[in-house]
Amino acid sequence: MIIAVIGGDDAPPEAFVLAEAVGREIARRGAKLICGGLGGVMESACRGVKAEGGTTIGVLPGTEAGEANAYVDIPIVTGMNQARNLVIVRSADAVIAIGGGYGTLSEMAFALRLGKPLVGLQTWSMQYAGQPAQFETFEDAKTAVERAVALADARSGVTRHA
Amino acid sequence: MIIAVIGGDDAPPEAFVLAEAVGREIARRGAKLICGGLGGVMESACRGVKAEGGTTIGVLPGTEAGEANAYVDIPIVTGMNQARNLVIVRSADAVIAIGGGYGTLSEMAFALRLGKPLVGLQTWSMQYAGQPAQFETFEDAKTAVERAVALADARSGVTRHA
Amino acid sequence: MIIAVIGGDDAPPEAFVLAEAVGREIARRGAKLICGGLGGVMESACRGVKAEGGTTIGVLPGTEAGEANAYVDIPIVTGMNQARNLVIVRSADAVIAIGGGYGTLSEMAFALRLGKPLVGLQTWSMQYAGQPAQFETFEDAKTAVERAVALADARSGVTRHA
Amino acid sequence: MIIAVIGGDDAPPEAFVLAEAVGREIARRGAKLICGGLGGVMESACRGVKAEGGTTIGVLPGTEAGEANAYVDIPIVTGMNQARNLVIVRSADAVIAIGGGYGTLSEMAFALRLGKPLVGLQTWSMQYAGQPAQFETFEDAKTAVERAVALADARSGVTRHA
Numbered sequence: 079m080i081i082a083v084i085g086g087d088d089a090p091p092e093a094f095v096l097a098e099a100v101g102r103e104i105a106r107r108g109a110k111l112i113c114g115g116l117g118g119v120m121e122s123a124c125r126g127v128k129a130e131g132g133t134t135i136g137v138l139p140g141t142e143a144g145e146a147n148a149y150v151d152i153p154i155v156t157g158m159n160q161a162r163n164l165v166i167v168r169s170a171d172a173v174i175a176i177g178g179g180y181g182t183l184s185e186m187a188f189a190l191r192l193g194k195p196l197v198g199l200q201t202w203s204m205q206y207a208g209q210p211a212q213f214e215t216f217e218d219a220k221t222a223v224e225r226a227v228a229l230a231d232a233r234s235g236v237t238r239h240a
Numbered sequence: 241m242i243i244a245v246i247g248g249d250d251a252p253p254e255a256f257v258l259a260e261a262v263g264r265e266i267a268r269r270g271a272k273l274i275c276g277g278l279g280g281v282m283e284s285a286c287r288g289v290k291a292e293g294g295t296t297i298g299v300l301p302g303t304e305a306g307e308a309n310a311y312v313d314i315p316i317v318t319g320m321n322q323a324r325n326l327v328i329v330r331s332a333d334a335v336i337a338i339g340g341g342y343g344t345l346s347e348m349a350f351a352l353r354l355g356k357p358l359v360g361l362q363t364w365s366m367q368y369a370g371q372p373a374q375f376e377t378f379e380d381a382k383t384a385v386e387r388a389v390a391l392a393d394a395r396s397g398v399t400r401h402a
Numbered sequence: 403m404i405i406a407v408i409g410g411d412d413a414p415p416e417a418f419v420l421a422e423a424v425g426r427e428i429a430r431r432g433a434k435l436i437c438g439g440l441g442g443v444m445e446s447a448c449r450g451v452k453a454e455g456g457t458t459i460g461v462l463p464g465t466e467a468g469e470a471n472a473y474v475d476i477p478i479v480t481g482m483n484q485a486r487n488l489v490i491v492r493s494a495d496a497v498i499a500i501g502g503g504y505g506t507l508s509e510m511a512f513a514l515r516l517g518k519p520l521v522g523l524q525t526w527s528m529q530y531a532g533q534p535a536q537f538e539t540f541e542d543a544k545t546a547v548e549r550a551v552a553l554a555d556a557r558s559g560v561t562r563h564a
Numbered sequence: 565m566i567i568a569v570i571g572g573d574d575a576p577p578e579a580f581v582l583a584e585a586v587g588r589e590i591a592r593r594g595a596k597l598i599c600g601g602l603g604g605v606m607e608s609a610c611r612g613v614k615a616e617g618g619t620t621i622g623v624l625p626g627t628e629a630g631e632a633n634a635y636v637d638i639p640i641v642t643g644m645n646q647a648r649n650l651v652i653v654r655s656a657d658a659v660i661a662i663g664g665g666y667g668t669l670s671e672m673a674f675a676l677r678l679g680k681p682l683v684g685l686q687t688w689s690m691q692y693a694g695q696p697a698q699f700e701t702f703e704d705a706k707t708a709v710e711r712a713v714a715l716a717d718a719r720s721g722v723t724r725h726a
Contacts, residue, residue: 178368530664
């Protein structure tokens with residue numbers, strides 16, 4: 079299982095704390111992390127995964143592997159700028175959004191567009207014609223990751239026993 | 241000047257009427273239209289442009305020019321699925337969003353991410369931490385297009401005289 | 403009909419002369435030109451088209467329309483670096499390769515991969531297991547463009563009368 | 565270190581044998597494999613890597629992880645068709661080309677364009693103006709992989725001791 083964490087370079091400190099905790103929870107469940115591979119929320123999530131011995135994939139916008147943060151195991155170099163956002167979402171079994179960047183919003187929209195399980199943590203809410211976009215939001219990392227994993231399992235037909 | 245109209249295949253009938261009126265206003269101002277080249281809002285906007293003798297560019301997600309609607313003058317065939325959304329936004333001097341598709345939301349997010357002028361017509365609103373995303377919304381096609389053109393002019397340093 | 407001219411920024415002067423002549427021939431036949439939108443062979447081809455009053459489309463690798471050469475009518479801004487090469491080939495009804503750049507070679511390969519009509523002018527030859535890649539080469543612009551147009555017509559089922 | 569093996573779905577049986585041997589040699593040197601993730605040469609290379617306990621990354625053209633061959637550890641889902649070829653080349657420290665597909669030729673051209681170390685095994689040769697494209701070719705898997713690793717090391721400034 080591959081879980082995406084989407085979030086920007088620039089975010090409030092509590093978003094970084096949250097992202098690191100999300101990374102830890104992803105690794106504890108044996109899932110791999112995929113993200114944008116740069117700093118901020120992305121780096122915090124990667125650091126959390128590595129603290130628990132997990133695997134991190136960084137899908138980079140630029141043309142050099144060297145732009146990846148220090149916790150990326152597998153740098154994927156796209157050279158396609160923001161088009162790499164779609165690669166992250168498409169490669170993930172579920173998507174966790176953290177914080178309020180516009181790049182994050184675009185990835186949330188793609189997850190919804192593609193029907194990928196999406197959960198939010200301190201992130202955007204969106205409404206059209208009085209109706210909110212359909213995804214669940216949580217306050218803590220553990221519950222968010224549990225829910226993302228459960229949604230990914232449900233989508234792939236897997237049953238896990240406690 | 242190139243103006244993007246973003247909107248989905250599937251939308252309520254009033255969105256199609258609005259999109260066609262937007263297309264007419266774009267052509268009347270001598271701007272070209274760029275859009276996703278398929279049906280629904282995209283086709284309606286193209287039809288409006290052609291009714292006024294303007295030029296339409298359709299940036300297609302699939303691998304064949306034949307998927308373009310009948311009002312596309314210049315089909316750009318990407319074969320990159322939703323990654324084509326970024327090409328639309330990057331190629332435009334201003335972006336007009338119509339309706340409530342998730343693809344539309346992703347393009348709005350990219351426009352905001354890239355700092356492109358964005359105006360909305362019967363479309364999404366988004367908030368983060370109690371603050372709305374910063375773009376203007378309008379109720380009618382003429383005012384929306386006037387504002388989009390003015391924002392694009394301001395960005396490129398052009399002054400127009402009435 | 404849209405004809406692609408592929409060729410690099412850097413080429414010998416005779417390639418530029420050839421590219422401009424190809425551009426003129428494309429416009430004389432009422433076809434549009436699509437190319438990479440930058441300098442060298444691309445700029446020469448665009449200049450030739452504009453000298454005959456035709457239309458030029460430049461599919462740019464970078465993030466700004468301003469990088470297009472002065473003869474591009476419709477700049478398509480991809481922000482995807484060399485991935486834009488595929489957009490050029492996919493959007494064309496036939497492809498004309500000029501000169502010896504590696505980017506040009508990649509586009510020739512894509513044209514062959516996608517089954518697009520391809521003709522060569524002072525360009526690469528390639529062999530595998532003793533067999534050459536299957537495309538025609540010419541020495542002059544007029545014959546090359548005539549052949550490209552004929553191949554594109556054959557592919558789309560059009561018959562033209564002299 | 566990440567080594568790319570590029571080659572098509574369709575190739576003669578000896579190309580598959582060669583690709584599997586290349587995969588084994590890559591894994592024995594502790595490098596990861598990146599490839600297109602589908603069948604043929606790609607699957608054979610992945611099988612070789614897994615036989616030696618290595619790691620395989622498959623960069624897929626389509627929209628579903630399920631199209632990866634059974635030996636892919638990390639499926640990267642691009643949804644961008646052949647544009648994924650560039651992601652493979654950009655993400656690799658060196659590139660090994662096997663066989664005579666046109667997709668393979670396009671990736672060789674991109675490797676040359678980007679200045680990535682490239683070695684060939686039973687693959688294309690290309691000439692422009694009487695000069696061959698500059699890359700080394702080998703007859704056996706072991707020597708080819710040794711050379712690819714040495715070229716990648718030289719590029720990144722690493723010295724290995726026998």
